[in-house]
Amino acid sequence: MITQLKKSGLVLILTGLFLFPLINPLYAQDDEAPSYTTMSEFQEHPILYTKFMVDNLWVLVAGMLVFIMHLGFSALESGLTQQKNCVNVLFKNVFIISIGILTYYICGFNLMYPGDFNGILGFAGFFIPSYGALEDFGYITPLGYALDMTAWTDFFFQAMFAATGATIVSGAVAERVKLPSFMLFVTLFVAIAYPISGAWKWGGGWLDANGFYDFAGSSVVHAFGGYGALACVILLGPRKGKFLEGGRIRPIPAHSFPLATIGVFLLFLGWFGFNGGSVLSADPVLISYVVTTTTMAAAAGGIAAITTAWTVLKKPDLSMALNGILAGLVGITASADSVGVGEAVIIGLIAGIIVVFSILMFDKFGLDDPVGAISVHGICGNWGTIAAGIFGGFSVGWQIIGTLAISIWFTFAFIIFGILKATLGIRVSEEEEFEGLDIGEHGQEAYGDFQMRTR
Amino acid sequence: MITQLKKSGLVLILTGLFLFPLINPLYAQDDEAPSYTTMSEFQEHPILYTKFMVDNLWVLVAGMLVFIMHLGFSALESGLTQQKNCVNVLFKNVFIISIGILTYYICGFNLMYPGDFNGILGFAGFFIPSYGALEDFGYITPLGYALDMTAWTDFFFQAMFAATGATIVSGAVAERVKLPSFMLFVTLFVAIAYPISGAWKWGGGWLDANGFYDFAGSSVVHAFGGYGALACVILLGPRKGKFLEGGRIRPIPAHSFPLATIGVFLLFLGWFGFNGGSVLSADPVLISYVVTTTTMAAAAGGIAAITTAWTVLKKPDLSMALNGILAGLVGITASADSVGVGEAVIIGLIAGIIVVFSILMFDKFGLDDPVGAISVHGICGNWGTIAAGIFGGFSVGWQIIGTLAISIWFTFAFIIFGILKATLGIRVSEEEEFEGLDIGEHGQEAYGDFQMRTR
């Protein structure tokens, strides 16, 4: 009964979200379709226009690659968890990409790029700006900055980034979180927390002003998500049966390694856009250089994690190999444009070693992170940020300060998720956890028709 | 015995198809390899040539994205159906992309772009034109139209579109259709019906001449496929055990939600090319705008379907969420370049609501569409076409007329599939349907080696 009420409340909130565009006065700005830009408008500067076309095209394609990461996360997280919670994991990912895009349109973009502001918090108003004037072949938004791409490309690329932080949390809380509470949390996390985190660096905020460097988001996206995940995991507690008496840890097996492997390859692919697109132009030297360092760090992370896990666990562990690739990718993200190729290899190798020990350590601490998200994104995100100082020539001090500053989102997540814990509740019942969230929350099974061949 | 004869007949027809290029006199045109185009040929207009390169590159990449949609359809359709028919669903999709490309080369392209014609039916001859002269940095085909891309890019992009309509039917008739009959039907549907449907709008036909607008094919591709699917579903009848006595409807569960989710994410990705490539250039404002509206409508469709299904079905339904995203994508396809971003959200929201009720309605009507293809592509395709009138400033009257005109393909499909029903038969035997088409038609199992861990 009460559950129904809570669910109805969620439905109402979501419905309100939809109706908002209809009543908001700013909406009127969107009414006009863009006038088609023709060569003639640019006839005085056709070369610059053509260069603009290339720059714009690459960032747009890069945004599509970042989009693929959401499929990568869906596959990885559902693959590494239990079959009985698979529909739930997939549903959360489908929800996150949808709500992430919508909220980034409603408020995220203008929280992240508020124009002139105090460096901590600013807001340029609801809804992305409508079709703006093209000037000087970049564009001048109402906020006064110019880029070698259209406003729409900028919005699309950044919107694809936005949902990533929330997705990181999704993996860590899998298999026990109550769906409506998670949906509310994640909506706030992606609509408000992420854009402010981004504004501090990419929106020209206080971290940026002090020389903190984070090329494509080791801190601003990945450690951000990792900190949020840590807070939620602490509040949520481990899955039943994970930590046994006497400190024994029972590994809960992945339900589909093919799915998890598909996920990691797609994340690797998407990262070409995540880092390569962060160049924000198609500068030929820079985009190819960034893609190269990204690739090298990923490969090094994979080999390092394979070797480390083989040494420590005495077996060639596929899940560690997969997490090693991701660790290398997260590690290079802060400095992909700023370090040598050999240094990228070293950053990846260290990330691949770190991630194995980190995953084992969190298990030791009794913190249950089913997919290793806190280690991959949180710990290796911090490593990458500091590595940008060590190898990329940025102030190590400010890199550390930035890392600590981003940890504020641990507190944010802890408060919001804590409030949800005290009110709606954040964890499913023990019975539901045992039976699986797929039946409990969705009334659906991931493989509802699967039959075995009789042998 | 008779079955063998029928299969042999199919083999003969397909064989004939292959030998055709060898004997056709027009084939000689293909014998020459293209001469390499060098900068020097364009030295008088190097800027235009460079712009031509960018335009051509984007549409080519967009064609690759549309190609991915065929993997998306394969995954979605096989995921949402039963395990015992999975090989059959996959086989049909592999066949469709192959035969769709071949027939588009043999006759489709020249049916769709016949040059000057009566507006209803024209044909520029078998086989795509051979390497044409490049003039004015576009190209002049024998038919006299110029584009900012090469003839090959144009062919490739359009060929990838062509098989889509047929794929829509594939999902709707799954789990009971007789394979050879389906293969014959689908060959005609993709080789003849689709190109004529396309010619009416994109080939400069009568709908185009009267101001009907369909940017990337809400009607011309999606409703087209939906109408074909509806005709086949009516002729075929429901799967055994779907509709029980007393009007009870037994849901037949999806055999793999991970597969279905992969499918929807890949379709979403491919749609960036489907709509974005339909700009037919890399116009920076337009391609980024179209990708943005496409994205917003998809996200809105997902959230709307989640909310609607939660309200109506009292649970967060993953298959409805997935279909909601697709509904939003289909809905925006007719007007992605012509409506405001806020309007794209509204179009997507309405599509996401429509699709849930439509799927429930077709079930009520006793029409069994295993993947919801008629609702997603047919109903939402119609909605998108009309929405282009309401929000995009086109004549609502002609949008409705166009929608009705496209419904002629219901009749086409009904006649062709009806003839097949009367001759070869279109439905597998009750025993085969019970046992599954994988064993019955292919002698293969989707998961032939799958073993359970003993616990």
Added chain:
Amino acid sequence: MITQLKKSGLVLILTGLFLFPLINPLYAQDDEAPSYTTMSEFQEHPILYTKFMVDNLWVLVAGMLVFIMHLGFSALESGLTQQKNCVNVLFKNVFIISIGILTYYICGFNLMYPGDFNGILGFAGFFIPSYGALEDFGYITPLGYALDMTAWTDFFFQAMFAATGATIVSGAVAERVKLPSFMLFVTLFVAIAYPISGAWKWGGGWLDANGFYDFAGSSVVHAFGGYGALACVILLGPRKGKFLEGGRIRPIPAHSFPLATIGVFLLFLGWFGFNGGSVLSADPVLISYVVTTTTMAAAAGGIAAITTAWTVLKKPDLSMALNGILAGLVGITASADSVGVGEAVIIGLIAGIIVVFSILMFDKFGLDDPVGAISVHGICGNWGTIAAGIFGGFSVGWQIIGTLAISIWFTFAFIIFGILKATLGIRVSEEEEFEGLDIGEHGQEAYGDFQMRTR
């Protein structure tokens, strides 16, 4: 005990590989980050620079498409093999892409492009050149050749190719090969054998000097991998239970056709980059032409294999359909830029017929290739090379000589794998093969948590 020692040895070798960059004097070259290239540097030739941007962008994106092929191979190989060896297959693929990239950076690139050399073997030193001077808007490497892309794009694209040959072997030896031995073999195969094979044609070696033509690697990559696979399969022997007494062949079923189908679609997609990127520029006519011939051959291969298998095996066989598409792709790879579209169809049709008979023939010969890799890549690679002579106007004699020359890698693989057989051993124990390599080598199961619904 001895196994542990062997594994430790492997760990040591891999560890050494990581430490190498730290102590190598050449490493110092990487220390500098690239200086950002700005428009101003090119202000005297802005048009050429913009063209350079487009060319560079396409080859970079093409490299990403080739990357996707590694996911394609992972999915195809794991899908077509047994469930009990799935983790092992996936692990090998994750290892190959990682080690392939690292070794191509360490020595592969400079073995493949050694500059002026004797045409058979040359080496330009360890590690790829550091950030080179940009001259004349191409780049001049220390080796003195110019391309319309940056050194990094060149490296990235070629590195993605490198691991492909090794991946082909991976599928053929699946389900019985000892992991550490395979890892050592594959490291040598990708680090040394492939780059030398490539140098003979693409590095300006003796095959290139004599007019041998292989556009994107029917021989240099695919037949190369096929020959290696053949040697390994001969040394390894068939899987237990494949060949029974009295010449009977027991088909070992694929454990997941959805996975295999995903793999083939992704390989098809990746091939657009494999062939299209081999144009090494964004030449609009050429890239679109190459993508078109590639597409046509794949579609024709699929239809031909469907028809052939239906005729021979009396059923529409999905695995043959999938291999037919791949056969068409391998077949067109040597001549995608040099034959007519109709000829591409014929090359694909013949490849699709060949592959069916080849797979059946190898079974007859008692050579056990679980995924058909030798037929698809080896036999059809040879067919494609010769087809380039027949249809593309190149010397059929030298095409045959080139094919034979590449067969030297059979000998190379035979010697290396033979030494491993005599020392470490190359095959798992009979018990482990029966139980599955996932448990035996990795202590992990592909679907460790999979549970059936009770009905």
